[in-house]
């Protein structure tokens with residue numbers, strides 16, 4: 151498999167080098183390396199328990215909430231070192247995560263959730279500008295501004311979670327399984343939004359189990375299995391590779407059991423690999 | 426009827442003061458999940474500072490010093506004790522606050538000794554006459570000041586960045602951190618605010634008809650515990666409702682003690698706890714709370 155060619159020097163993307171993470175005695179990541187060049191969409195694929203969320207927690211500095219920690223390796227973003235930094239510092243560097251399961255503040259209103267998203271923004275004056283951008287992207291959030299966020303549908307909650315993260319004006323957006331539990335139509339909408347956000351200049355690291363959808367969005371992909379990168383390469387090449395097609399796209403050996411689906415951008419939401 | 430109105434106003438007034446204490450208690454619980462048993466000693470410190478400084482600097486500056494002193498002490502407890510105590514179990518932290526309380530209360534009661542310290546408030550023992558109804562000016566001041574401060578607090582909680590950060594952290598600390606919220610700052614702020622609220626409560630607990638600040642004030646402050654718990658330990662609305670319920674109950678029961686003598690003496694002091702127990706039997710999470718206290 152192709153080894154990803156790191157971007158030109160000085161390219162201020164995300165660099166993860168030999169990262170190892172443990173939760174007490176449980177080792178979740180065993181020395182993984184990856185690059186997310188500036189302006190790109192990169193995806194990390196893998197089944198349940200592969201270590202995808204752990205990777206994002208390590209980047210955001212929230213492992214301590216799970217009694218985990220980085221045991222080796224480095225995470226850098228541009229010239230900044232993220233490994234060892236406080237979560238607030240990571241956000242201040244422009245690296246913002248949309249956590250798995252949306253994690254909206256259910257007891258607060260939609261508007262207040264967006265406001266919470268701007269709390270760590272580097273520039274508070276731009277909050278109204280960010281809000282406008284978010285509401286243009288997700289008009290439904292404007293309609294429901296005064297509702298309790300807990301009353302939104304799953305898809306709307308995901309939009310709110312993404313919108314809330316955008317309030318901090320991220321340079322790099324980390325998305326943890328944004329289509330989890332969503333109907334195919336809604337998943338396709340989220341995918342379109344991710345494309346749009348990227349087109350507006352935000353770099354995206356997308357963690358997914360929905361391989362077909364993720365490969366249709368990303369330029370580069372990594373496949374994670376039990377805490378190790380087992381495959382990586384340009385997304386289009388991975389989508390064509392026999393192993394990925396068989397194991398993650400449900401095409402090939404077990405063609406009969408899994409729904410047929412292509413990784414072509416035209417039909418991104420048709421297949422969903424699940425563990 | 427006139428007695429009833431007087432008792433009711435007095436009850437609401439003392440209830441608003443309990444609400445100040447309960448609110449601080451709730452804010453600390455929401456921000457840090459710690460049940461703060463050192464709350465009464467924060468109150469004692471605030472009152473003590475006012476009592477010791479009002480003669481030299483005047484009442485209003487002394488009040489400011491008391492508020493600031495208790496706020497700083499609250500922040501220090503958070504910074505030096507709660508944050509350092511590297512334990513994940515919040516019950517253990519609650520026990521740590523009992524230790525802090527014992528240290529502070531022992532030292533201050535030693536300093537106060539058997540004295541009753543005046544706080545130098547401008548209202549003294551003046552009484553406002555409204556027709557046949559007589560209400561001490563101090564109680565009216567307490568009611569107005571507590572209401573204003575509570576209103577300001579609730580508005581801040583609802584509309585300021587501080588309030589949004591507090592509520593986000595209370596709801597989901599990890600996700601709030603992902604928004605760039607610094608948990609340390611949020612919890613330190615909560616302890617400081619709680620300290621200032623307690624100091625204000627101290628003032629209104631130690632002026633007319635109470636003769637002044639003495640060593641028993643912490644026992645009186647303990648009545649705000651049932652206020653916070655019966656309202657729901659994680660609910661600011663609950664703190665208000667709880668404070669008022671306890672205040673009014675206590676006032677009415679004490680006032681009609683004569684008619685209730687068959688129930689025994691000192692019922693006014695016991696009533697708050699009885700009300701709390703009854704409410705908790707019916708609603709274990711308190712009137713407005715979402716979390717039961719089982720783990721504390």
Ligand SMILES: Nc1ncnc2c1ncn2[C@@H]1O[C@H](COP(=O)(O)OP(=O)(O)O)[C@@H](O)[C@H]1O
Pocket residue numbers: 173176177178196197198199200201202203204205216217
């Ligand atoms: N809080 C935790 N404590 C202990 N082990 C954990 C914790 N969270 C995740 N793990 C373990 O780490 C591994 C990777 O989990 P995770 O990163 O959540 O995977 P994914 O997001 O790919 O499903 C799994 O083996 C999981 O059991």
Ligand SMILES: [Mg+2]
Pocket residue numbers: 202203204250
């Ligand atoms: Mg996960």
